[in-house]
Amino acid sequence: MAIVTLKGNKLNTIGNLPKTGASAPDFTLTKSDLSTASLSNYKGKKVVLNIFPSIDTGTCAQSVRQFNQEAAELDNTIVLCVSKDLPFAQARFCGAEGIKNVEMLSDFKDGNFGDSYGLAFADGPLAPLHSRSVVVLNEEGKVIYTEQVSETVDEPNYKAALEALLDA
Template sequence: MASITLKGNIINTSGELPKVGSQAPDFNLVKTDLSKSSLSDYKGSKVILNIFPSVDTGTCAASVRQFNQEASELDNTKVLCISRDLPFAQGRFCGSEGIESVINLSDFATGEFGRNYGLEIIDGPLAHLHSRAVVVINESGKVIYTEQVPEIVDEPNYKAALEALLDE
């Protein structure tokens, strides 16, 4: 279990992020068109998992915008923005913002992704949503970088996540 804060108040997650060097756990999530998507769909590509509570908050929206901007310049890299938002909300946000370089995936149906990746919030006002985290995966499916953002209202370290891709 990881302890993080929400505006200075301690909240906890269901576990720990996957360890660097481990095989990233596969998942089954829902795209904005309601089709299914799994990690294996992106095998052979570098993958950034941008994980957050809800695209309807300012910090979460900022992370989607920032990774969208950065992703458009990266070769063989997919950015997957994952939350428990309904696929309709994810699609509406990206459509209204003109965001086209990231892939939104929803864990609304089961929450299994959040539990398997150890980032489901288990207490406090955001219980059952995902904590803010970044996981970077190389072409062979190995985890090469993780960040559990310690204060959920803060943005992730974009630079460190992107540098992990370049160091690979």
């Protein structure tokens, strides 16, 4: 289990992020139109998993905006923004913000994504939401970069995640 903080207060996650070089765990998540998506839908593309507790917080919303802006310039790359928010809330946010370069996916049905990626909060006020994390995959679905943000209210290291894509 990993330890992160929320405004300085320690929180535990249920496990650890996948290791660099490992195959990313498969997933089934819900799209904004209520259809399903799995990792296999993105085979052959580089994937940035931007994972966060809720789109209705400032830092989470900013991470989606930032990756949306950055993703517009990336070749053969998709940014998947994953939370436990309902698909309706995710769609509302993207519509209001003009977000078009990322795909929103929800883990609201069973939480298996948060469990298999080891990033669901195990305790504290945000349990069982997802801890703020970034996982980058190459075209073969291998993990090439991970970051679990140590302080939940902080933004991820966008530059490091995007540089991992360029090095892949």
